[in-house]
Amino acid sequence: MLQTNSLLPQMNKPKTILIGGKAGEGVKKAAQVIAALLCQNGYHVFQQDDYQSLIKGGHNFSGVSFAEEPVHTGYQKADLIVSLDKRSLQTHINDCNSGAIHCFNSDDCLQTMDQDSSVTLLGYPLNAMMKEVYSKPSNVSMAALAICFAWLGYSEELLCDTIAKEFKRDVEDNIRYAKEVFKLCHPDFLSTNLSIPQNSIPLLPGARLLSGNQAIAQGAWLAGLDFYYAYPMTPASSILHYLALKQQTYKTFAIHAESELAAANMAIGSVFAGARTAIGSSGGGFALMQEAFSLAGMAEAPLLCIVSSRPGPATGVSTYTAQEDLMFALYQGHGEFGRIVASPDSAARALTLTAELLSLAWEFQSPVILLTDKHLSESSADVAVSQVVESCSLPDEPNLTESTDTYNRYEFTDNGVSPLRFPGSDFGDDSLMIKWNSHEHHPSGLRTDSSESIKAMKDKRNLKSRGLQEATKNYQRIAVYGDSGPVVYAYGSTVLELREAAKHCSYKFRIVALIYLLPLAIDDLQDYIRDEAIVVEHSSTGTLATYLQQNLTLKIKKSILHYDGRPFDPIELALLIEEAIDA
Amino acid sequence: MLQTNSLLPQMNKPKTILIGGKAGEGVKKAAQVIAALLCQNGYHVFQQDDYQSLIKGGHNFSGVSFAEEPVHTGYQKADLIVSLDKRSLQTHINDCNSGAIHCFNSDDCLQTMDQDSSVTLLGYPLNAMMKEVYSKPSNVSMAALAICFAWLGYSEELLCDTIAKEFKRDVEDNIRYAKEVFKLCHPDFLSTNLSIPQNSIPLLPGARLLSGNQAIAQGAWLAGLDFYYAYPMTPASSILHYLALKQQTYKTFAIHAESELAAANMAIGSVFAGARTAIGSSGGGFALMQEAFSLAGMAEAPLLCIVSSRPGPATGVSTYTAQEDLMFALYQGHGEFGRIVASPDSAARALTLTAELLSLAWEFQSPVILLTDKHLSESSADVAVSQVVESCSLPDEPNLTESTDTYNRYEFTDNGVSPLRFPGSDFGDDSLMIKWNSHEHHPSGLRTDSSESIKAMKDKRNLKSRGLQEATKNYQRIAVYGDSGPVVYAYGSTVLELREAAKHCSYKFRIVALIYLLPLAIDDLQDYIRDEAIVVEHSSTGTLATYLQQNLTLKIKKSILHYDGRPFDPIELALLIEEAIDA
Amino acid sequence: MRELGTNKENTWCTGCGNFGILNAVKKAINSLVAEGVPLADIVMTSGIGCHGKIFDYLALSGIYGLHGRAIATAEGIKLANPKLTVISFGGDGDSLGEGLEHTLFAAKRNIDLTLILHNNGNYGLTTGQFSPLSTLGYKGLSTPFGSIENPFRPIPLLIEAGATFAARGFSAKPDHLASLIHQAALHKGFSFIEVMQPCVSYNNNYTELNNTVKMLDIVPANLNQAIDLAGDSDNVYLGVFVRKQLPVYNESLLGSFIPVKERFTLAQRRKMLGS
């Protein structure tokens, strides 16, 4: 019992805590607090949320998976479940690992359900206790915290300190309530004796719990972000929220504009004035930014565009995950102009890749797209920020005030990259005329429709675009995980799922993660295209598989598609991979 | 002299008239009147305009090429040039075929230029004569008409009748002026004796001069168009204008909305209510319609989208031609959903293809894209409308009032196509609830985010999409011109240019015109992919070539790219093809 | 009295003002039906936001459209079948932010529709960000240090744009609101109803509203007065501010023609084109 019930992670077997309840009950926050604490204690964690598009009620659940080894994605089956309401108990009754403990709110449901005999079901009268403690607004998530703390073997003191630090309102009532619940669990806890060996694991230096979106925001800021323009849209919104909150410390400005169209055009204005700028949305909002995206191509505006996908088309499924926007991201914007598209395969990579992309945008005065998805954007993992930041090599920002005789915004040059100057008396004198144009233009930036000028300016942009594509070679374009076995292609959060699945698969396999999607790293990929491949993606039509086949001579043995909005469970995915390999 | 100067078309050698002048001088209208008359007389004609984005001034020129054989595109070099101003004379001084006549306005320029000795330069004092005749607003295009009529051998009477019919204002002054100019030319005309043998050519029954956009409008209307929503954007605007003008006779309503976003969303409303509806724009405007395009995919709204390209990116070059939007058109809309993309290769095809596409949209309740370009949209050719209309086989519009027990908008069916019903007491009783949804939905149309429902509804749409793609086989998906020689791939107006070039090429070649671009008619194309191919397109990066290579195992010998906004001159193109074949 | 509900679970927060709106709409529709409007002739469109969920809870045909575009979609419906009574539901972010342009143009055109604006002073569904109607200083996730913009005044703005019927209701007064919706639906021309809708989760202004709402006794005599009353920041007047008759767009365009009913057949079209 000690062995199976133990929440102490074993080699390759992360433990999972799952908290379920109604929206508005603080399920996610509780999970994040626990994850942060585990991370602080030196565990690797992955924290993910399943929620609906509603503010109160419904059914949300949040998972925390942790281990001494890196954890790349969350597990469906848990070792400890806290069900704050009946729906949660019902929904997750079978989501238990053998030996798990499932604590539920006995005031909301009498436990009368069938259950796996290896699971310990414990009912606590959470409502009644809440009524006793709270005068006005009660917070049932304190119970979740208390239960988890108890089972993890954290002390009552730490519980109280944590609550005081993380929940600013109603501190006293919260602590009182948490203590009561903690006491209830304590005997159970003692009997199984599952305390976490405090400090027995060396702290990961500088490890911090970071969501993909926070990592994106930090990466952009690292590369100099001054402005972020957006209109809220799940799952991109938290980039806006995070940066808005950092306004005073980071001196970066996150503007919630009247629409995506406004955001994108404002962004180009800020770039013109000399500010490093990004925009972000999900597919539907990015669709509204397309005309401006094309303007960035024409005006040669360095602009970082962040697209975080959810299931489509149209409004689709707002709070779930998908990878349906690959072609959409690759081929956006009317007219021909260069761009690059890349997708991070972890939160840490999100930080470095975003920084790289913003730098490349400025080096080549081009729009660039960071494509990600809800699962990566909104899930959190431990990131050793200072190391990651250190590892990220970025060019110095050029000094742009040196003067030239007459300035031509779109001067022809050897590499198609024209000198960039900024308006204003701080950056030049009265004779400096900087003209950006949405029309085809002369080097001066004045409009043209002459046959020769159209051709020359297109040639210039194409030359520049080739340079941009070439420059991606200075960065890591693919990542390969595993050193033998069949090749499995993926990008984005699917790589996380595959890396976790690899721990449970009876065969070895190599994951080829495509970080840069446009241009594809054809040369880097040569080593991997000889064998029959497996492609895994969150799409119903297999666009990644199609895209790979369009560009590589690749035999695809099996295309594994998952498109219900949910991430893969790593164990299920391992089975699918085994099937694919066996096939 | 009679032979070379003759404006009578010889086998395979169309004659070309070119009229140049300032914007606002009526150059285009004059050319169209002449083209219409030639068409009425049984000639095949092609009429095209080169104009800038301005209303008065600048330099516009319009060409009319005509022959007894079909003429597919216009020629740069002319047999008769009328230059209404100095700029025109200068610009076109070398645009003459040997033996051509170049008439110019001697009041605007003294002829002092170098000239090909085979060209006859004739100066007429057009301004002075105008001053004599006109009291207030003068119309120099009457001079162009008169000169052309004279050289074509049309009678003074016909000139006067035509002016009276085609120009409603200032009829008397116009006629007086035209007569004066006509008289001046007459001696020249007599001396070369070039009269068109009236009625010697059998009238093409029902041939009418139609621009590509007019043909598109007529095709859509043939297939039942009730509403057209748009925001003006060159080169799509004339669809709006044409349909607006036809409101009373066609009972179709062309609405100039406040923006492209409005147009596209209004369109979906009209479709919901049961109206056959189209939207149209150029690349930049279509970019703004993307979110609604994706909505059409999700809501399963049959919607015809017309995209007429001009050089991009961004505002680009408003009044010139390009084929830069292929990938943009193929991969539009966030999320995954089916669609088809097709491009007409002539004005006649524009009529039938648009009708087909609108019918297919309704058969499969899907958005469809008609991709074309300025050269096809705005140029005019003779179309035997009644025959073309007859040749166009369209399914009957289904009767949609039969009732079912409970209606589910998104019912699962064998082919993924759900029954379509319309709202209103004319189409059903109070129990009929028709719910269209931009979210993922249950068959009822009510929103869902359940795992199973998301998957099921995506599978249904994908099933339907396969049916839609399959159904394109019922129509002509490729057209092949020529019966031997190397294969040359193209789509859209480039096919016109190639067909005309074929007349001048010393080698035979076969043009494979891609009418349906998505899906590509892979099976139909099997016969043509064995040999090395030539691909011709108006793009700077060769997107058609790329697209073909992504989808066919095709060796491309030469990719001929033309991207200065101008159409190919057929003789130049013939040379490029010869070079490519020789290479 | 018809139920007009669906089997869809309601996911609004307990106490949300949207419940009052839903009830008022049902009541107004029942009145319309009682007066002879076929239920089948009443259709709805909605935007995306908490307000938009009303689509799932109302047994009416319609389109759950894109964020900000519900009113454009509604216009397209009305033009294709002018016999329909079209009611559009918008949020303050939806109709006055993302879709402001469409809202004002619908008013300008005086197209015969009703727009019900759920004014909860924030973006409810996306977790309470500030909206075009949030007060200066409003703290939401995108404005953690307080909004630095003044809100629009929706009724004055819509009147200026051309609305021929403009009213304000309160979700906590569903009978009064039902009467406004009923009047708006019967009004020929563009009708705008601003509904004060407390959002218990992010902008719980029930108490404030209860203290400041006042009933308008009569429609104000002139436009300036209407605008002053509608723009009053101390008193939240409820009632009809403007009601006037002007030509409506759909009639100017179509006359009495009903596009979806009086369509040419394929044979007729063939003949007309060919000749």
Added chain:
Amino acid sequence: MRELGTNKENTWCTGCGNFGILNAVKKAINSLVAEGVPLADIVMTSGIGCHGKIFDYLALSGIYGLHGRAIATAEGIKLANPKLTVISFGGDGDSLGEGLEHTLFAAKRNIDLTLILHNNGNYGLTTGQFSPLSTLGYKGLSTPFGSIENPFRPIPLLIEAGATFAARGFSAKPDHLASLIHQAALHKGFSFIEVMQPCVSYNNNYTELNNTVKMLDIVPANLNQAIDLAGDSDNVYLGVFVRKQLPVYNESLLGSFIPVKERFTLAQRRKMLGS
């Protein structure tokens, strides 16, 4: 007096009102420069339309943006470098059709910019289609049987949205217009100038305007009066209708911080993130 012209051929129709606007702008800029505003600190944005061509004819830095988006682009410039004086040029289709939303939000925010609206009552560049300011009955290629919409009243609309400076000029009175532009550029907050701009090709209302323009002697005493005067359809009043001081968005956001000047270095950012 600086020339401020470029070598680009002017392609406006002879007699077009845009010439008067161009001259007035040059004059106003010269006044600003004379008063010490560095020319390098004056930037422009323009939309797409005949009005937008002013970009090619003015020797100012700036962005020739997308149709309808010039004002959003201008906002982005101002926020990144609030030291710049930003003037945006829009058409009636551009700023009140395609881009209406941005125009009204810029006014709502009271961001410190000037918008010069070239009101020629049609879409000049795309061959004279009706615009949001075309009169009822206007015949253009998209409304061959006459427009069935009433025009917006731009000044009342912008005042309602929040413009703190609103004025009307006439391209045929370039000195007066220059003075308005000068005042607008110096006004702290959102300034809107409607310029009556005859379009000789599609909407030649010179005579009509010459007969109906009247000079406003003073800024109207209150808002209602300003709106009534600005909305007068018999008299086209020229002058300043509203001028008031309210907090401006860029200052509320940035205080005295200048984003493009006071940037952290890469080293600083590395350190701050890592710690």
